[in-house]
Amino acid sequence: MTMSDEARQQAASSHDAPHYVAARVQQALAEDERTSELGVRVDVRGDDLYLRGQVECAERRARMTDVAGENAPGLKVHNEVTVMEVRGPGEEETL
Numbered sequence: 001m002t003m004s005d006e007a008r009q010q011a012a013s014s015h016d017a018p019h020y021v022a023a024r025v026q027q028a029l030a031e032d033e034r035t036s037e038l039g040v041r042v043d044v045r046g047d048d049l050y051l052r053g054q055v056e057c058a059e060r061r062a063r064m065t066d067v068a069g070e071n072a073p074g075l076k077v078h079n080e081v082t083v084m085e086v087r088g089p090g091e092e093e094t095l
Contacts, residue, residue: 018044021072025049028071034063040081042068049075054084 016024022042029037029051037060040053049072055061065079 032067050078
């Protein structure tokens with residue numbers, strides 16, 4: 001009897017220490033082309049995974065939930081990331 005890769009990953013992640021799961025998700029958020037995000041904190045508390053920080057658009061925020069869920073199966077993802085308002089340059093300052 002062989003386990004599928006997904007089942008093996010799920011079994012492994014449910015037994016990993018929280019800091020290992022957080023590090024794995026943080027690395028995935030940085031390396032996945034859908035997110036490429038370095039500035040988001042990942043915390044694991046029991047069966048809950050929290051994403052905190054700021055990103056530039058709502059679409060990236062949503063993709064972070066997907067990437068985190070794929071890399072921490074069995075955990076409930078709480079995306080507390082905020083979308084920061086990006087403004088263009090203001091008027092030129094005269095000195």
